[in-house]
Amino acid sequence: AQRVTQPEKLLSVFKGAPVELKCNYSYSGSPELFWYVQYSRQRLQLLLRHISRESIKGFTADLNKGETSFHLKKPFAQEEDSAMYYCALSGEAAGNKLTFGGGTRVLVKP
Amino acid sequence: EPEVTQTPSHQVTQMGQEVILRCVPISNHLYFYWYRQILGQKVEFLVSFYNNEISEKSEIFDDQFSVERPDGSNFTLKIRSTKLEDSAMYFCASRGTSGRGTQYFGPGTRLLVL
Numbered sequence: 001a002q003r004v005t006q007p008e009k010l011l012s013v014f015k016g017a018p019v020e021l022k023c024n025y026s027y028s029g030s031p032e033l034f035w036y037v038q039y040s041r042q043r044l045q046l047l048l049r050h051i052s053r054e055s056i057k058g059f060t061a062d063l064n065k066g067e068t069s070f071h072l073k074k075p076f077a078q079e080e081d082s083a084m085y086y087c088a089l090s091g092e093a094a095g096n097k098l099t100f101g102g103g104t105r106v107l108v109k110p
Numbered sequence: 111e112p113e114v115t116q117t118p119s120h121q122v123t124q125m126g127q128e129v130i131l132r133c134v135p136i137s138n139h140l141y142f143y144w145y146r147q148i149l150g151q152k153v154e155f156l157v158s159f160y161n162n163e164i165s166e167k168s169e170i171f172d173d174q175f176s177v178e179r180p181d182g183s184n185f186t187l188k189i190r191s192t193k194l195e196d197s198a199m200y201f202c203a204s205r206g207t208s209g210r211g212t213q214y215f216g217p218g219t220r221l222l223v224l
Binding site (some may be wrong): 034036042043044045046049086087093094096097098099101102103108 | 114127141143145151152154155156160165166168174189201203206211212213214215216217
């Protein structure tokens with residue numbers, strides 16, 4: 001079974017401070033991990049995929065297979081980073097459904 | 111940039127009524143999905159669809175639910191006889207052909223069953 005856990009429902013940080021969103025997963029095969037972001041009143045949009053190893057909007061995430069984690073980090077949070085962040089996993093089954101974590105709301109205070 | 115669109119944005123219906131939620135996926139995508147999010151809960155997978163048939167469905171996707179791609183552009187989710195617990199945000203997503211690729215989401219339809 002696929003499972004994704006985001007232990008923090010809410011993270012509140014000041015502008016310029018580092019932010020780290022935790023994501024742990026459970027999957028027996030070779031997963032693909034994603035971070036999706038949902039800004040206020042907007043659709044879910046892809047932020048990062050682990051296989052692309054990019055840094056988007058200053059965010060990075062590294063897949064740690066030993067710890068089954070895919071934490072999202074940004075060294076200096078900006079007010080425009082305030083949003084809902086979802087970690088998601090895609091397995092190897094034909095349909096490649098996404099299994100989502102519960103989401104973390106990030107609030108960046110001025 | 112092409113986007114997934116969904117209509118309606120909001121729908122209110124009476125318990126027991128049928129609803130059809132519509133989605134227009136990105137035009138060259140071949141994999142289609144429905145997810146739902148009950149208020150305060152996780153985004154949950156309902157069904158995936160490829161080559162005009164269901165490729166996977168969740169336990170939630172019982173006989174009351176069906177999906178269809180009637181005309182090569184629309185992708186619909188039908189709930190035959192709505193229940194109170196079907197009240198949720200329903201998201202459509204589509205994906206291109208390459209590997210496990212990114213799923214692109216629509217803005218969602220908020221369904222309220224009274």
